[in-house]
Amino acid sequence: MTQDNPPNLLLTTLQRAHSAFLSLGNVNGTERSRGISAMAKALAQSFDRILEANTLDLEVSREMAISEDLLDRLKLTPERLATTVELLEQLVELPDPIQRVMNAPYQLNPSQTYCQLMPLGVVALIYEVFPELGAIAAGFCLKTGNSLVLRGCGASSHSNLVIAQILQEALASVDLPTGCLEILSSDDVPSIQALVTQDQYINLIIPYGRPSLIEQVNHLATAPVLKSAMGNCALYWSAKGDLELVRWMILDSHASEPDPVNAIEKVLLSPSQNSSLVMRLFSNLQEKGFNLRGDEQLCQEFPNYLTLAKEVEWGRPYLNKTIAFKVIPHLSDAIAWINRYSSGHADCIATESYQESRQFAMGIDSALVYINTSPRFTRNPKQGESLFLGISNQKGHRRGLIGLETFTTLKQVVQGNGKI
Numbered sequence: 001m002t003q004d005n006p007p008n009l010l011l012t013t014l015q016r017a018h019s020a021f022l023s024l025g026n027v028n029g030t031e032r033s034r035g036i037s038a039m040a041k042a043l044a045q046s047f048d049r050i051l052e053a054n055t056l057d058l059e060v061s062r063e064m065a066i067s068e069d070l071l072d073r074l075k076l077t078p079e080r081l082a083t084t085v086e087l088l089e090q091l092v093e094l095p096d097p098i099q100r101v102m103n104a105p106y107q108l109n110p111s112q113t114y115c116q117l118m119p120l121g122v123v124a125l126i127y128e129v130f131p132e133l134g135a136i137a138a139g140f141c142l143k144t145g146n147s148l149v150l151r152g153c154g155a156s157s158h159s160n161l162v163i164a165q166i167l168q169e170a171l172a173s174v175d176l177p178t179g180c181l182e183i184l185s186s187d188d189v190p191s192i193q194a195l196v197t198q199d200q201y202i203n204l205i206i207p208y209g210r211p212s213l214i215e216q217v218n219h220l221a222t223a224p225v226l227k228s229a230m231g232n233c234a235l236y237w238s239a240k241g242d243l244e245l246v247r248w249m250i251l252d253s254h255a256s257e258p259d260p261v262n263a264i265e266k267v268l269l270s271p272s273q274n275s276s277l278v279m280r281l282f283s284n285l286q287e288k289g290f291n292l293r294g295d296e297q298l299c300q301e302f303p304n305y306l307t308l309a310k311e312v313e314w315g316r317p318y319l320n321k322t323i324a325f326k327v328i329p330h331l332s333d334a335i336a337w338i339n340r341y342s343s344g345h346a347d348c349i350a351t352e353s354y355q356e357s358r359q360f361a362m363g364i365d366s367a368l369v370y371i372n373t374s375p376r377f378t379r380n381p382k383q384g385e386s387l388f389l390g391i392s393n394q395k396g397h398r399r400g401l402i403g404l405e406t407f408t409t410l411k412q413v414v415q416g417n418g419k420i
Contacts, residue, residue: 010189013149013182014201017122020179021147024119027176029096035176036139040088042170043135047081049166053158054131061155069320073129073258074156080258084132087380090387091139097404098145104412111416117408119145121203124195126151126217128209130259131159133389136379137206138167138181140389144407149202150183151195153209157185196221204407208390211317211343228402229345229393230261231317233375236334236360239270241350243277245372247284249348252374254321261377261391262346262368265318268328268337275301282306285323293324314341331356335363342366345393345400346375367393367400 024032043050054076061071097117104113123146125137134150141148152160164183171181189195196205199222206226207217218225233253237246246267253264269278282292282305293313294306309324328334338347348370349360357371368375368391379388389402398406 010184010194010198013184014122014198016179017147017149017182018179018201020177021119021121021145023177024145024147024180027145029098031174031176032142032145033092033096035142035171035174036088037092038170038174039135039138039142039167040085040092042166042173043081043088043163044085046162046166047078050081050131050159050162051076051078053162054156056158057131057156064155066155070129070155074131074159075258076131076159080132083380084135087136087387088139090380091143094143094387094404097143097408108414111414113412113414115410115412117405118411120407120409122147122149122201123407124149124151124202124205124223126192126195126205126207126209126213128153128213129156130208131156131163133208134160134163134183135167136389140387140404140407142171142176142180144404146203146407147180148182149195150181151189151192152183152185154186157187161185192217193220196223196225199223206389206402210319226392226398226402226406227394228390229343230259230390231263231265231319232315232341232343233262233264233346233348234266234268234338234342235264235348235350236268236328236331236338237270237273238331238349238351238353238356239272239274240352240356241372242352243281246350247281249350249370249374250285250323251288252376253348256377259377259390260317260319262375263317263319264348264375265323266314266342267323267325268334269298269325270331271327271329278302279305289321291320291322293322295324295326297327298325317343331359332363335360339363339365343393345391346370346377348373348375367391 058075099116101114101116104115107113123141127133138148150164167181196217202223204226205221205223207214208228214227218227250264253262282302285292292306293309299306299308313324328337344366346368347364347366350372351357361369386403392398392402
């Protein structure tokens with residue numbers, strides 16, 4: 001028997017996922033949560049199998065001279081897998097978000113109007129490295145009644161496939177629809193364009209990885225895209241801001257590895273900032289292993305700490321332990337600079353001035369603004385009922401933290417009384 005060629009394989013996979021989504025409409029929240037629980041247990045029992053596949057990916061990637069930063073994000077550990085299992089277990093305990101009824105923003109008199117959350121349909125996740133992300137996305141999609149199609153990168157192909165197979169086996173064990181979790185490798189569908197133009201089946205595409213991947217998907221896709229973002233977050237250090245607070249904000253923001261989602265990579269300084277405090281910050285960051293860069297003025301003043309940052313660097317994420325510093329004359333100039341150069345998903349200020357904090361919060365055109373606190377991203381905050389896949393920097397109702405509601409859509413229902 002001959003194998004399907006890639007276009008037929010793609011269509012068959014998407015049709016299966018779409019059919020599974022329709023079948024999930026008859027599956028209640030308790031049964032979907034049981035499926036997530038089964039996935040969590042299956043992963044917890046398969047660490048050795050997953051790590052063996054991941055070791056193979058790492059060996060191949062090293063032979064291909066993939067950067068150390070990408071290798072860090074590719075490398076799975078028992079701790080990373082345990083965190084994934086814990087997150088899935090927490091998803092099980094959350095209330096069912098589907099068909100939750102809420103007030104409509106307006107009423108169509110004399111009828112009564114209300115809204116309820118509904119699944120999107122088929123979600124496609126296109127992701128680089130981060131092999132555990134497929135399992136996390138599977139939990140989010142199943143909790144919200146969606147089907148998921150995974151398409152990872154070649155570097156993590158063995159890890160992605162093994163994780164997907166484990167999850168599929170778990171879902172089959174609790175009789176959930178075949179096709180609610182599908183995987184396509186880069187060998188199956190070498191062209192991203194072939195996948196992202198299947199808008200007759202795909203209802204949302206989430207690219208997760210470097211900016212080049214996200215922009216490629218956004219440019220080619222005919223289905224809706226949810227743009228995620230990582231790195232290139234900016235911090236404005238006011239002359240009225242505390243040194244220890246700034247130091248903690250920077251270090252803590254980089255502690256969310258292997259996902260450097262909200263890592264502070266650009267720091268803007270007031271020209272009236274105390275030079276001795278600045279030097280103490282530079283010294284401490286160097287001791288912590290950071291590579292420090294700066295504008296021409298700062299490089300001349302602190303040549304032992306900084307190397308010159310090129311103009312192109314200000315608008316790009318480093319996604320490693322590199323931070324660039326720049327002097328900005330006024331807060332209004334800092335706001336304008338951040339709005340031009342940052343990735344637009346999470347930016348910060350350190351100041352003891354209420355007026356400055358309000359001006360910054362109102363002026364920054366980013367999804368999240370942090371005032372005197374670390375922007376560190378975590379998928380599992382351990383407080384409340386919120387879990388997050390990432391952060392989106394695009395405008396619209398899906399802007400900001402990507403939680404369960406991001407995987408839903410609103411249906412408005414108009415209830416009449418049967419009278420004309």
